[in-house]
Amino acid sequence: MATGGNLCAVEKRGRVHVITLTGTGEHRLSPALLSEIRSAVAAARRASTGGASALVLAAEGKFFSNGYDLAWARAGPAPAPGDRVSAMRAALRGLVTDLLALPVPTVAAVTGQAAGAGCALALAHDAVVMRASRGFLYMSEVDAGIKIASFVGELVRQKVPDAVARRDLVMKGDKMTAAEAVRRGIVDAAVDGGVEDVVAAAVAMAEELAGRGWDGENLAGIRKATWPGLWSKVNDCGGLSPARPRL
Amino acid sequence: MCTLQQRGSVFVLTLTGDGEHRLGHALISSLRSAVASAAEAAAKAGPGAALVTVGEGRFFSNGLDIGWAGTSRARLSELVAALRPLAADLLALPMPTVAAVTGHASAGGCLLALCHDYCVMRGDRGVLYMSEVDIGLPLPPYFMAVLRAKITAANALRDVALRGKKVRAAEGKEMGIVDAVYPSADETAAEAFKLAEQLAARKWDGGVYASIRMSMYPEACRSVGIVEESDEEKRKHFASKL
Numbered sequence: 135m136a137t138g139g140n141l142c143a144v145e146k147r148g149r150v151h152v153i154t155l156t157g158t159g160e161h162r163l164s165p166a167l168l169s170e171i172r173s174a175v176a177a178a179r180r181a182s183t184g185g186a187s188a189l190v191l192a193a194e195g196k197f198f199s200n201g202y203d204l205a206w207a208r209a210g211p212a213p214a215p216g217d218r219v220s221a222m223r224a225a226l227r228g229l230v231t232d233l234l235a236l237p238v239p240t241v242a243a244v245t246g247q248a249a250g251a252g253c254a255l256a257l258a259h260d261a262v263v264m265r266a267s268r269g270f271l272y273m274s275e276v277d278a279g280i281k282i283a284s285f286v287g288e289l290v291r292q293k294v295p296d297a298v299a300r301r302d303l304v305m306k307g308d309k310m311t312a313a314e315a316v317r318r319g320i321v322d323a324a325v326d327g328g329v330e331d332v333v334a335a336a337v338a339m340a341e342e343l344a345g346r347g348w349d350g351e352n353l354a355g356i357r358k359a360t361w362p363g364l365w366s367k368v369n370d371c372g373g374l375s376p377a378r379p380r381l
Numbered sequence: 382m383c384t385l386q387q388r389g390s391v392f393v394l395t396l397t398g399d400g401e402h403r404l405g406h407a408l409i410s411s412l413r414s415a416v417a418s419a420a421e422a423a424a425k426a427g428p429g430a431a432l433v434t435v436g437e438g439r440f441f442s443n444g445l446d447i448g449w450a451g452t453s454r455a456r457l458s459e460l461v462a463a464l465r466p467l468a469a470d471l472l473a474l475p476m477p478t479v480a481a482v483t484g485h486a487s488a489g490g491c492l493l494a495l496c497h498d499y500c501v502m503r504g505d506r507g508v509l510y511m512s513e514v515d516i517g518l519p520l521p522p523y524f525m526a527v528l529r530a531k532i533t534a535a536n537a538l539r540d541v542a543l544r545g546k547k548v549r550a551a552e553g554k555e556m557g558i559v560d561a562v563y564p565s566a567d568e569t570a571a572e573a574f575k576l577a578e579q580l581a582a583r584k585w586d587g588g589v590y591a592s593i594r595m596s597m598y599p600e601a602c603r604s605v606g607i608v609e610e611s612d613e614e615k616r617k618h619f620a621s622k623l
Contacts, residue, residue, distance in 0.1 A: 208623045216620035223616065276593050279586040279622055281615040287596030297533040298557045304597055305477070305498060305590070307583070 141167045144174045149187045149344040150337050151178035151238075158195035163251050164203035168225035175232050182238045186347045188340035189236065191259065192243035192333045199252025201274060202226075226251055227285050230258045231368045234358055237350025239343035243336035244312075244321070245329040250274040254286045257293040257320075260357070261339055264316075265332045266324040270309035277307045285367040292361045294320050382408045385415040390581035391574060392419035392432045392476075399438035404489045405446030409463050416470045420587075423476050429584035431577035432474060434497060435481040435570045442490025444512065461521045464489055468523060469605040471496040472598060475587030477580040481573030482550070482559070483566040488512045492524050495531045495558070498594065499576060502550035503569040504562040509548040511541050526604035532558055589618075 141161075143154045153174045155161040171191070178189050193199065207218040233240055242259035246269040253271050256262050264271070273290070275282050282290075282304070294300045299318040302308045312324030325335040358365040386393045394415050396402040416432070423430035436442060445464065450456035471478060471493075480486075480497035487510040494500055494509065502509070511528070513520050520528075520542060532538045537556035540546040553559030561576075563569040592610060595602045599609060 204623060207620075214620070215623045216617060219616050219619045219623075223612075276585055276590060277583070279589045281589055281592040281610070281618055282596045283612050283615060284596060284599075284609075285612075287599070291597065291599075295533055296557065297531050298560070300597060301498065305594055306580075 141170045142174060144177065146181075147337050148341055149185070150190055150340040151181065151187060152190045152192060152333065152337060153178075154333075155191075155193035155199065160197045160200035161193050161195075161252070162203035162206070163199055163201065163222060163226060163255070164206045165221045165225045167203075168222070168229055172225070172229050172232055175229070175236065178238065179232075179236060182350055186238075186344045186350075188239045188241065188344040190241045190243055190333065190336045190340050191255075192329070192336060193245050194329060195246060196268065197246040197252070198242075198244045198248040198269065199255060200247060201250025201252045222251075223283055226255065227283075227368050229255070230285065230289065230364075233258045234361065234365055234368065235354050237354045239340065239346075239348070239353065241336045241340045241343070243333045244269065244271070245332045247272065250278070250280075251286070254289055257289055260343075262315075262321040263323045263325050263332060263336045263339060264312035264321045265329070266312045266326050267328075270311060271303070271315050271320065272309045273304045273307060275307075276305060285364070288364045288367045292364045294318075382411045383415055385418055387419075387422060388574070389578065390426075390430050391577040392422070392430065393574065394419070394432060394434045396434070396436040396440075396442060401440045401443035402436055402438075402490065403443055403446040403448065404464055404493070405449050405460065406463055408446075409460075409467050413467050413470055416467070416474065420470075420475055423587055428586050429581045430476040430587065431581040432476055432478045432497075433481055433570075433573045433577045434478070434493070435573065436483050438484060439507075440484040440490070441480070441482045441486040441507070442493055443485060444488030444490045457518075460489075464492070465521075465523055465605050468492065468496050468527065469602075469607050472527075472602050472605060473591055473595065473607050475591040477577070477585070477590060479573045479577045479580070481570045482507065482509065483569050485510065488518075489524075492527055495527050499560050499573075499580075500553075500558060501561045501563065501569055501573045501576065502553060502559045503564070503566050504550040505564055507550070509541070509553055509558060510545065512545060514543060515545040523601070523604040526601040527598075530598040530601035532556065592618075 202222050240259040241261045242256040244264040248256045249272040315321040316324050325332045384395045445460040478497040479499045480494040482502035484507045486494045491509050550562040
């Protein structure tokens with residue numbers, strides 16, 4: 135049963151919460167869309183206390199997400215573009231924080247092009263599966279003439295540790311196919327077929343991860359410790375102290 | 382000591398002469414001037430520029446001028462300190478950079494090559510060699526920071542820094558240090574130039590390119606004394622581009 139807002143749909147498949155960015159548009163990351171995604175993630179978090187589960191973020195159409203909503207940022211006059219940019223960055227940062235702290239495993243189903251902030255959002259998941267036949271991973275910022283916020287830089291550094299892959303993705307703006315991204319260790323799998331095949335593969339992976347029966351808070355703690363540079367960058371509010379004493 | 386030529390959108394920085402291109406005060410100073418000129422010229426010309434650094438003769442650079450330093454620790458420290466701002470200039474340069482390793486690149490010379498975004502190298506002779514462990518000299522912190530930024534495979538880093546491995550081009554490619562290997566010095570220089578032209582043709586905004594580079598190597602940049610731009614400044618820039 136699909137529920138959610140206008141911009142994304144939420145459903146449960148077995149133990150997996152699937153959030154789908156709906157419609158055939160570019161799924162530009164406006165504050166409105168980011169807010170809906172965050173609500174859906176929060177709902178998955180609340181539901182996870184009932185037993186092991188996992189999360190998949192997917193999208194309909196040709197795009198996973200083509201990045202920030204620049205058209206929205208240009209619209210005005212109030213709030214001004216500068217404030218609109220702040221709002222989008224803060225919302226993406228909040229979502230990345232939520233995903234890092236989530237007590238369930240996360241899988242991005244990159245069903246189409248993932249560019250700029252959309253690429254960063256995919257990389258913020260524990261695993262990434264990507265459509266083989268269409269779509270690129272593309273850090274478009276260098277071509278678009280946009281500087282990269284430090285938390286996004288840190289995200290890429292943590293998730294793409296190979297210096298050459300990182301340089302090619304970010305400093306050269308290479309458009310990487312799924313096969314290329316798998317070869318370079320940036321995504322976990324390339325999936326043949328259409329959107330539904332990619333989502334099915336992501337759900338299967340997520341189901342397997344949920345099946346490990348991991349303690350959620352412990353998982354979240356380990357994840358934050360696995361990407362400490364990123365956690366400290368996004369978590370400027372000091373974060374919640376762990377429920378258990380540290381070993 | 383060095384020359385700077387502009388050929389279209391590519392600035393070619395040449396370490397001249399048949400010698401070892403030892404990095405002493407004079408050469409470092411000339412290199413810094415040349416790099417600054419390139420940045421200035423590019424700023425006037427608008428987006429789409431690139432730098433190639435190439436060495437004449439058998440050496441790219443054989444490192445700091447330890448002959449001048451002799452047994453003086455103070456002098457050696459001076460040279461280490463003098464090279465640091467050149468490393469910073471390169472890491473902050475508002476255009477993509479290519480090192481054409483046309484000969485041996487040792488110690489400080491190897492570091493100089495690694496401060497470039499891309500490295501192409503001749504395959505027939507010449508090595509990349511961090512010689513410090515062999516000659517009993519420490520690796521200055523900023524040297525290590527650049528090595529760690531550019532050589533991310535653990536055993537490659539170990540081999541280069543801790544084992545003093547003399548890395549030939551083909552192996553350098555496997556280690557992720559060298560991007561392309563060419564049969565001779567001339568071809569290496571020519572292909573480095575072509576790569577630079579391709580990069581320049583992307584017409585990247587120089588300031589943005591430098592900012593993005595610095596966000597990829599924050600520790601190395603801090604280590605050479607570059608002050609990181611704040612997110613607030615980046616946001617203002619973003620808004621101004623809309």
